[in-house]
Amino acid sequence: MAAAAHDYEAAAELARFHGTRAGVRGLVESGVTAVPPLFSTPTTMTPAAPLAPPAAPATPPSSAFTIPVIDTSLPRPDAVALVRAAARSHGFFHATNHRVPAGAVAAALAAARSFHEQPLAARSAFYSLDPVGPVAYSTIPVTQQPPVLPWRDSLRVRFGPGNPELGDLPPSCRDALRVYQRALAGFGEEMAGLLSEALGVGAARLEEELRVRGWLMACHYYPPCLKPGSVMVGSREHTDPGVFTVLAQDGVGGLQVRYDRDHDGDVDDNGGVWVDVVPVPGALLVNIGDLLKVVSNDEYKSVEHRVVIRSKQDARVSIALFFNPAKRGHSDRFGPLPELATAERPAEYRNFTFFEFMSSRRKFGHSRSSMQCLKVSLN
Numbered sequence: 001m002a003a004a005a006h007d008y009e010a011a012a013e014l015a016r017f018h019g020t021r022a023g024v025r026g027l028v029e030s031g032v033t034a035v036p037p038l039f040s041t042p043t044t045m046t047p048a049a050p051l052a053p054p055a056a057p058a059t060p061p062s063s064a065f066t067i068p069v070i071d072t073s074l075p076r077p078d079a080v081a082l083v084r085a086a087a088r089s090h091g092f093f094h095a096t097n098h099r100v101p102a103g104a105v106a107a108a109l110a111a112a113r114s115f116h117e118q119p120l121a122a123r124s125a126f127y128s129l130d131p132v133g134p135v136a137y138s139t140i141p142v143t144q145q146p147p148v149l150p151w152r153d154s155l156r157v158r159f160g161p162g163n164p165e166l167g168d169l170p171p172s173c174r175d176a177l178r179v180y181q182r183a184l185a186g187f188g189e190e191m192a193g194l195l196s197e198a199l200g201v202g203a204a205r206l207e208e209e210l211r212v213r214g215w216l217m218a219c220h221y222y223p224p225c226l227k228p229g230s231v232m233v234g235s236r237e238h239t240d241p242g243v244f245t246v247l248a249q250d251g252v253g254g255l256q257v258r259y260d261r262d263h264d265g266d267v268d269d270n271g272g273v274w275v276d277v278v279p280v281p282g283a284l285l286v287n288i289g290d291l292l293k294v295v296s297n298d299e300y301k302s303v304e305h306r307v308v309i310r311s312k313q314d315a316r317v318s319i320a321l322f323f324n325p326a327k328r329g330h331s332d333r334f335g336p337l338p339e340l341a342t343a344e345r346p347a348e349y350r351n352f353t354f355f356e357f358m359s360s361r362r363k364f365g366h367s368r369s370s371m372q373c374l375k376v377s378l379n
């Protein structure tokens, strides 16, 4: 088929899919037996040779890359030292013994699941591709051109800055998510303090610089897939944009991080291996986002991750809470903290506005390449 006709077909398929307002779960409910082409990753996106194929059995975590587990109830200097090491080497850590009640996490995961599993007529009312609305349920395309969909539906809820508008959510879901977000706001403050102190700039500095009061919650639902191997992605490889992300997940698994073998500096496109993040019961997973990488002047890593579909029977549920800066004004600028840019370690990034940052991500995708144009030019 000629390329133009093929593109037209794919665009029409995409429109038909969104028109069902049923998500990937709707496809599964309708009894599809083959994965539609819209979900097939074009060869250009196929991971490079050294990366394990997504359907391969779980990669045993190599000893060099096991996500650190940090007991956050340890004496402060110990917790700071562990956070410092994890943020610099892995960009991810599991936080245990946090003060977020296990019941609030379980209730939020159950609420997310029940939202996605409610009958079509109820959930389809929320279907929206509007990226800035207060509440939106949709299958967010991995790419628009050519259109590719992930094997995942998401409910996105904006909790701030400002007051959240949750009015339309089913009450049980609304209440559980609100309680969870409130608990996580406290946890996030603690993390921001630890991450700040671990940079050697004092516990209050990150909050002062970024005002980490923007919360976007993404309740993800990865339906089971009859042919997991034919679906490349539940979530395509990406880095998270904001300050940091806190993830709660059930026990199904499928999240992977890209391990940079030489463990030093930027990953070259062919130099990584995908390693499973094995869920740790009761832990919250924290990962550094691109903005914090910038603010830390590359002391901290923002690591690429993705989700592969593992199960033919079980849907996976996860909740990502993105901690974003509340400062978004036209004159607000982001860049490395001046105290971290020294003669020995000059600033790696120029200062930029939130708008510039987001447009570069839209243009270059949610990956490390979007950061290149924010780097200080060497010329």
Ligand SMILES: O=C(O)CCC(=O)C(=O)O
Pocket: 218, 220, 235, 240, 247, 249, 255, 305, 306, 307, 318, 319, 320
């Ligand atoms: O579902 C997951 O485990 C990860 C989701 C994720 O990476 C994201 O929402 O940015």
Ligand SMILES: [Fe+2]
Pocket: 238, 239, 240, 245, 305
């Ligand atoms: Fe992510």
